Amino acid sequence: MFDTDKIRKDFPILSREVNGKPLVYFDNAATSQTPKQVIDVIVDYYSNFNANIHRGVHTLSQEATDKYEAARHTIQKHFNAKHAHEIIYTAGTTNSINLVANGFASLLEKGDEIIVSALEHHSNIVPWQMLCEKTGAVLKVIPMNQNGELLMEEYDKLLNENTKLVFVNHISNALGTINPIKEIIDKAHKHGAAVLIDGAQSCPHIKPDVQALDVDFYVASAHKMCGPTGVGMLYGKEEWLNKLPPYQGGGEMIAEVSFEKTTYAGLPHKFEAGTPNICGGIAFGAAIDYMNTIGFETIANYEHELLEYATKKLLEIEGLKIYGTAKNKTSVVSFNLEGIHPYDVGTILDKMGIAVRTGHHCAQPIMDYFKIPGTIRASFAFYNTKQEIDALVEGVKKAQRMLS
Amino acid sequence: MTIQEIQNEIIEEFSMFEDWEERYQYMIDLGKSLPLIQEQYKTEDNIIKGCQSKVWVHAEMQDDKVVFTADSDAIITKGIIAILIRVFSKQHPKDIIAADTDFIDEIGLKEHLSPTRANGLVSMIKQLKMYAIAYQTQLS
Numbered sequence: 001m002f003d004t005d006k007i008r009k010d011f012p013i014l015s016r017e018v019n020g021k022p023l024v025y026f027d028n029a030a031t032s033q034t035p036k037q038v039i040d041v042i043v044d045y046y047s048n049f050n051a052n053i054h055r056g057v058h059t060l061s062q063e064a065t066d067k068y069e070a071a072r073h074t075i076q077k078h079f080n081a082k083h084a085h086e087i088i089y090t091a092g093t094t095n096s097i098n099l100v101a102n103g104f105a106s107l108l109e110k111g112d113e114i115i116v117s118a119l120e121h122h123s124n125i126v127p128w129q130m131l132c133e134k135t136g137a138v139l140k141v142i143p144m145n146q147n148g149e150l151l152m153e154e155y156d157k158l159l160n161e162n163t164k165l166v167f168v169n170h171i172s173n174a175l176g177t178i179n180p181i182k183e184i185i186d187k188a189h190k191h192g193a194a195v196l197i198d199g200a201q202s203c204p205h206i207k208p209d210v211q212a213l214d215v216d217f218y219v220a221s222a223h224k225m226c227g228p229t230g231v232g233m234l235y236g237k238e239e240w241l242n243k244l245p246p247y248q249g250g251g252e253m254i255a256e257v258s259f260e261k262t263t264y265a266g267l268p269h270k271f272e273a274g275t276p277n278i279c280g281g282i283a284f285g286a287a288i289d290y291m292n293t294i295g296f297e298t299i300a301n302y303e304h305e306l307l308e309y310a311t312k313k314l315l316e317i318e319g320l321k322i323y324g325t326a327k328n329k330t331s332v333v334s335f336n337l338e339g340i341h342p343y344d345v346g347t348i349l350d351k352m353g354i355a356v357r358t359g360h361h362c363a364q365p366i367m368d369y370f371k372i373p374g375t376i377r378a379s380f381a382f383y384n385t386k387q388e389i390d391a392l393v394e395g396v397k398k399a400q401r402m403l404s
Numbered sequence: 405m406t407i408q409e410i411q412n413e414i415i416e417e418f419s420m421f422e423d424w425e426e427r428y429q430y431m432i433d434l435g436k437s438l439p440l441i442q443e444q445y446k447t448e449d450n451i452i453k454g455c456q457s458k459v460w461v462h463a464e465m466q467d468d469k470v471v472f473t474a475d476s477d478a479i480i481t482k483g484i485i486a487i488l489i490r491v492f493s494k495q496h497p498k499d500i501i502a503a504d505t506d507f508i509d510e511i512g513l514k515e516h517l518s519p520t521r522a523n524g525l526v527s528m529i530k531q532l533k534m535y536a537i538a539y540q541t542q543l544s
Binding site: 019340341343344346347351358373402 | 424425428429432456457458477478479480481516
């Protein structure tokens, strides 16, 4: 039996009030909350281990380095990467994507093709558009249907010998669709194309196995999975990471420097210029440990229960329409009330202590597809409850009464 | 009435509301009732794009006063626009330039003018002032 009461006690923020009401936090797809097990690690780091890593001979530096590298191993094990040096610490998913896009600038030629999906976040569209501008490569888009599912037969038609890269999110942030990434990866590989999967939205719900997926690049952010903001990771197959040039120059990423020539350090340091987010990296590891203690299967099952309950309850409201009705979806409900702007509903819900996200969710192409200015998005985590969903439903009904 | 007098009047009106619901219901009603702008002025040129809601602003001079009309696709945003128009429209440009929006704090709507809100209102107020500056230049 899943004990939410016990789990909620791990999250200090969940006991606060907002606008005089108990907080109902349903903006988990934007950022997850942080358990005290992770907060303790952050406090412990600054209280006992704070030092710059890798180069110091003193004890503090040694201890901080050990913890930082141990966290890299935790991340490696979690994603089942073959080597720890295939895990690159970054500032987050967007940073990871830009690192790869920047690297490919030197590998692409005019006429090469890049495929993205219609379900992408702006952070997985814009860097590739910039890459296309730089290289003369062409951006192609896998379309979706009314349910928010990718049209795989259209994907087949887009693939050809010019396809060099395919970028798809594992789970859509705006609609919650879980994409068939294994099929996408295998098909791309048949044409010799590399694949990057954006795991920002999947990592809070699913434990991806990068070797089983045979994916070339997989990216994620710590703050979506109970860790701190400003840190994330790029998994890349060793051969690919060796092929890509460094992203930023600086300390940490070099082997030898003279004014005539600099040789770069090996993996992972080649991509980790400057002093990294040391505390963030260590806390990222702690967040992964925390989630694994609960168990991803348990999390997925419980969140699915929340999704089904919320979908059923919300659909009982007249004039409410849900966007994103894929068969395979995660605990995200994107919806609108007929004739009412999502911003207005979000404002009223906030007054009732309920945190949802409104707007286009950095996925304007999806909103354009549905011809709407945005949606109200409630996204659930394992520490949410059915009682909170009841509060949301009551809040939405009240907003509807006030606004229509 | 001067801008200050109108602001005081609005503060007094809002002081009668007992809770957020009454305050918001009032704004929603304001947003619903006002014909805020003529359709012909809802153009791309007059649009201020917030991340969340859109705002249209049109300005013209009548005698030596600036007349503003505006609109939004979100009704609460529109309600706040109605209040802003009541304060700033039909005023002399130099008074508009000099005026502040502190009264919004006092009527408990401060969060709507936060830049993170992305509803276009912060840009709208800037735009009202820009129009006033432009008209003031023409007058002097």
